[in-house]
Amino acid sequence: MKKRLGRASRSYLRVASFAALVLILCAAANIFLNYPYAIGIIEAASALVVLCAAALMETRRRNEAENYIRSVTKMAGTIPSNALESLPVPLVVAHADGTVRWYNERFGALFGGGEMYDKALDTILPGIKWADILRTDNGSRNIEINGLKYELQSRLVKDKSSKNTAEEDEHSVYIYLIDKTAETEAVSAYENEKTDVAVICVDNYDEVFRRMDDSEEQRSEAALRKTINEWAKESSAVLKKIDRDRYYMFFEHRYLAGYIDKKFAILEQVRKIGEEVKRPMSVSIGIGTGSTIGGNEQSARYALDMAQGRGGDQVGVKDDTQYTFYGGKTREYEKSTRVKTRAVAMALRDYFSSADSVIFVGHKNADYDCFGAAMGLQRAVRTLGTRPYIIYDEAASPAIEKLHSELNQIEEYRGMFISEEAALDIMTDSTLIVVLDTHRPTMLESERVVSRAAKVVLIDHHRRATEFINNCSLIYHEPYASSTCEMAAEILQYMSLGSAVTAKEAECLYTGIVLDTKNFLIKTGVRTFEAASYLRRLGLNTFDVKKLFNVEKDEYDRRAEIVRTAEEIAPGISLAHTSENWPNIRVIASQAADDMLNIDNTDASFVIYPDKGRTCVSARSLNGVNVHVIMESLGGGGHATVAGVQRDDVTIYQMAELIKKAVREYLSKND
Numbered sequence: 001m002k003k004r005l006g007r008a009s010r011s012y013l014r015v016a017s018f019a020a021l022v023l024i025l026c027a028a029a030n031i032f033l034n035y036p037y038a039i040g041i042i043e044a045a046s047a048l049v050v051l052c053a054a055a056l057m058e059t060r061r062r063n064e065a066e067n068y069i070r071s072v073t074k075m076a077g078t079i080p081s082n083a084l085e086s087l088p089v090p091l092v093v094a095h096a097d098g099t100v101r102w103y104n105e106r107f108g109a110l111f112g113g114g115e116m117y118d119k120a121l122d123t124i125l126p127g128i129k130w131a132d133i134l135r136t137d138n139g140s141r142n143i144e145i146n147g148l149k150y151e152l153q154s155r156l157v158k159d160k161s162s163k164n165t166a167e168e169d170e171h172s173v174y175i176y177l178i179d180k181t182a183e184t185e186a187v188s189a190y191e192n193e194k195t196d197v198a199v200i201c202v203d204n205y206d207e208v209f210r211r212m213d214d215s216e217e218q219r220s221e222a223a224l225r226k227t228i229n230e231w232a233k234e235s236s237a238v239l240k241k242i243d244r245d246r247y248y249m250f251f252e253h254r255y256l257a258g259y260i261d262k263k264f265a266i267l268e269q270v271r272k273i274g275e276e277v278k279r280p281m282s283v284s285i286g287i288g289t290g291s292t293i294g295g296n297e298q299s300a301r302y303a304l305d306m307a308q309g310r311g312g313d314q315v316g317v318k319d320d321t322q323y324t325f326y327g328g329k330t331r332e333y334e335k336s337t338r339v340k341t342r343a344v345a346m347a348l349r350d351y352f353s354s355a356d357s358v359i360f361v362g363h364k365n366a367d368y369d370c371f372g373a374a375m376g377l378q379r380a381v382r383t384l385g386t387r388p389y390i391i392y393d394e395a396a397s398p399a400i401e402k403l404h405s406e407l408n409q410i411e412e413y414r415g416m417f418i419s420e421e422a423a424l425d426i427m428t429d430s431t432l433i434v435v436l437d438t439h440r441p442t443m444l445e446s447e448r449v450v451s452r453a454a455k456v457v458l459i460d461h462h463r464r465a466t467e468f469i470n471n472c473s474l475i476y477h478e479p480y481a482s483s484t485c486e487m488a489a490e491i492l493q494y495m496s497l498g499s500a501v502t503a504k505e506a507e508c509l510y511t512g513i514v515l516d517t518k519n520f521l522i523k524t525g526v527r528t529f530e531a532a533s534y535l536r537r538l539g540l541n542t543f544d545v546k547k548l549f550n551v552e553k554d555e556y557d558r559r560a561e562i563v564r565t566a567e568e569i570a571p572g573i574s575l576a577h578t579s580e581n582w583p584n585i586r587v588i589a590s591q592a593a594d595d596m597l598n599i600d601n602t603d604a605s606f607v608i609y610p611d612k613g614r615t616c617v618s619a620r621s622l623n624g625v626n627v628h629v630i631m632e633s634l635g636g637g638g639h640a641t642v643a644g645v646q647r648d649d650v651t652i653y654q655m656a657e658l659i660k661k662a663v664r665e666y667l668s669k670n671d
Helices: 002-032 037-075 105-110 130-135 181-192 205-209 214-233 253-261 266-276 293-309 339-354 368-383 398-408 420-426 447-452 484-494 503-517 526-537 542-548 553-564 585-596 627-632 652-669
Strands: 091-095 100-103 140-145 148-159 170-179 195-202 238-243 246-252 283-288 314-318 323-327 357-361 387-391 431-436 455-460 474-477 567-570 573-577 604-611 614-621 642-647
Touching: 091 105, 130 170, 148 181, 181 253, 195 253, 195 293, 205 214, 214 238, 214 246, 214 266, 246 253, 266 283, 283 293, 293 314, 293 323, 339 368, 339 455, 339 474, 339 484, 357 368, 357 420, 357 447, 368 387, 368 398, 368 431, 368 484, 368 503, 387 420, 398 503, 398 585, 420 447, 431 447, 455 484, 484 503, 484 526, 503 526, 503 542, 553 573, 553 585, 567 652, 573 585, 573 652, 585 604, 585 614, 604 652, 614 627, 614 652, 627 642, 627 652
Parallel strands: 283 314, 357 387, 357 431, 431 455, 455 474, 573 604
Antiparallel strands: 091 100, 091 170, 140 148, 148 170, 195 246, 195 283, 238 246, 314 323, 567 573, 604 614, 614 642
């Protein structure tokens, strides 16, 4: 009730002032027009009365505000009556409706000393919402006034000094502004002057320089070193070359934002040097920030490993909580040297020989790549006298059901395909787990089996994600490889098994290569064809592989139906969808995404589909668009030309909007 009267009195004051002005104007008009002077005098006198009444009401209102402040300080006992006025910080008291009730001189001076009584506080203080102030009693927030930083603290107070009932208690909001400018500047200076650490590595150094003559090598080395030195000078950094292909750099944190704004121009500059010498030259950089120098150095090395595991030619930045990646525009370049492959093959041979059993684990919804690699490597396990097993979930692997059915008819393979529970029962401390075609724990066919293993070997070709299986004894991770089956075929060659690999096993390996390269069209290098040649010598029948990819007419019609929904969401990028949860929908959707690439002027395709309560996406490209980066931004992964994502928190329509937004952001960052 009291609050309503207060609002009414304030509105009456405005009306009275307006009425007085009108009466004065009327009196002046009467006198000017020679109307009876008595009327003019009466009007002028009325205006004077109204103005006096308005002045009295304003004085009374101000006195009430002063009395309110005095009553509040009196209630505090030891606080003198002028305590709030002399408070060394700006203070304002507002009504519950957000209008100014009282303020001290410091608050008035902060805004030029003008009259502020009854003004809405959210029109005075920048960037606040009165509703938020009321919702957060005893809250605080940061604001900026005239270039100075303040912490705004608010308190909700009930005035019970009068004998009103509880319903008539007056609420007021006390707002203090505490100057935090010096403190903020000190914190900012401290953060800006922290030392960030960068580790710079030249990708494929040996591959780039081994075919150059001495003069060309010296010119390229000089150009590369000059570029790196000039980039370091932008931040007044300390740069030290510690190896022929590796540099350490120390710079103040303030310069990191500038590097990010320029999209780490050094990546493009190094690529141009490679173009001039007609070599695929690039650098990968890991940057550690947000910790001590020692912690940042360790984070920089981790970030560099991540950048190289994702294909190189990019920058990874790691702070205390997350990784952020920049660049990665070029495709992965094939390595001609096989030293690493030979070393992995010898190490695997020892692991297979010393284990009492070997269990192969692929990713969820197994495809021909992870399954084919397991079928090829299990032959090496058998030849070395150890029992192999492959975890297989028939219900979750419809894509390979046809191949699995054929293998189940062969006596030698019976009992090799086991469930997760069976694998847990047979595991011992000497059991070796081999993870194929994934490095993400959440994508494993059986995360429990891998987490309980004493020894884990990982073989994968996907670009590295932030999550990784850490308890590995041996990691063979090569994002340049076309498929895990290609990597498995090379390993088998260096294990010196002779002709132990059967024609059927060669068919399994070849099927995985065909699937991931789209019939040798995508991400295919010299080593891919050499692996295929090796499998052909083992008796591979390519016609039998072709039959595995044949589909029934219903599936073909459904695939065509998805392609018909395709729309161009950006130049050269198409999006299609289906809401039908058909049997074998994953295979149908991925094939539809492949078919969309056959449409003229289409460089990348996305197909959205439902599967087991989740919204899924199959993404494909022809090297022009890095679909891995786009899918990774939505929580998925893969590699540059084949990627995907699975979400259970969005609908098909929402996923379409997310893809469109992600594509726009990708194109804006990559011109």
